[in-house]
Amino acid sequence: MSDDPLDHFADVARAMSAESGLDQTLERAVAGAVELVEGCDHAGISVVERRRVVETAAATDDLVRRGDQLQYELNEGPCLQSIREQETVQSDDLTTEDRWPTWSRRAADELGVRSMLSVQLFVSEDSLGALNLYSGTVGAFTADSRETALALAAHVAVAMLAAQEHENYESALAHRTVIGQAQGILMERYQLTPDQAFATLARVSQAQNRKLRHIALDLTRNANLGGLPRSPAPPAP
Structure with missing residues (x-):
């Protein structure tokens, strides 16, 4: 120096x-x-x-x-x-x-x-x-x-x-990734389209008064979405 x-x-x-x-x-x-x-x-x-x-x-x-x-x-x-x-x-x-x-x-x-x-x-x-x-x-x-x-x-x-903008960007990427993974689980399990899967996550988020990313994280970790059955198709969005 x-x-x-x-x-x-x-x-x-x-x-x-x-x-x-x-x-x-x-x-x-x-x-x-x-x-x-x-x-x-x-x-x-x-x-x-x-x-x-x-x-x-x-x-x-x-x-x-x-x-x-x-x-x-x-x-x-x-x-x-x-x-x-x-x-x-x-x-x-x-x-x-x-x-x-x-x-x-x-x-x-x-x-x-x-x-x-x-x-x-x-x-x-x-x-x-x-x-x-x-x-x-x-x-x-x-x-x-x-x-x-x-x-x-x-x-x-x-x-x-x-640094804050970088962390916000990284956080946003992580949130989008986990939401996408949750959509994929719902699409495969219930034969939903991407829009239907997202609408299902949003509906549960609203019903439980929790952030959508937290709902998605629960689904990816536990393979279960509160308020929905494991196998039958959920109500249409």
């Missing part, structure tokens, strides 16, 4: 993009944050889907997980402010911080954290997050640190979106 910081940044960005799944992408991202951002000792990524519960999706160590969890429990802290206000949040000394007094005191006393930098991640309208950088040093994050963190967060957001 080159000694040039820009080359190092590019290497981390490429490594994130090369990961095969979302979890691996985020783990690479937090490791890269410690490597790239001056003053950063620990890093994590918090995400919230559809404005629901905030969770830590990746962390370099347990200190980050505990620091994040304290924020979620106390409902205050730089990560939550970054996500809610969609802004970059920095604290140079948690021992004198008054924006999140309870969390700051506990993070400093229990975890030895002195400085924080949280940068918002905007992945999509339904998916938000923050890149959270922890340091044990007062005033650890400089203007250069902040600039690097902002640039890294932009790359992380793009890599997250790409």
Whole structure:
């Protein structure tokens, strides 16, 4: 790896993009944050889907997980402010911080954290997050640190979106495959056309109030579809 910081940044960005799944992408991202951002000792990524519960999706160590969890429990802290206000949040000394007094005191006393930098991640309208950088040093994050963190967060957001789209694509393929297998079972067992077999799966899904892919998975695993006999032809769709 080159000694040039820009080359190092590019290497981390490429490594994130090369990961095969979302979890691996985020783990690479937090490791890269410690490597790239001056003053950063620990890093994590918090995400919230559809404005629901905030969770830590990746962390370099347990200190980050505990620091994040304290924020979620106390409902205050730089990560939550970054996500809610969609802004970059920095604290140079948690021992004198008054924006999140309870969390700051506990993070400093229990975890030895002195400085924080949280940068918002905007992945999509339904998916938000923050890149959270922890340091044990007062005033650890400089203007250069902040600039690097902002640039890294932009790359992380793009890599997250790409990984999510890849996983959604893979999941959709898997769902279509299992539904196709279930259709084949029904077609062979009941001499149905493909459309009739699909309509039968859809009817059972509606009757049981379960997703169609779950109905199909049950059929492929158990060779039985609840509500239908094993051999006589089912009612016409």
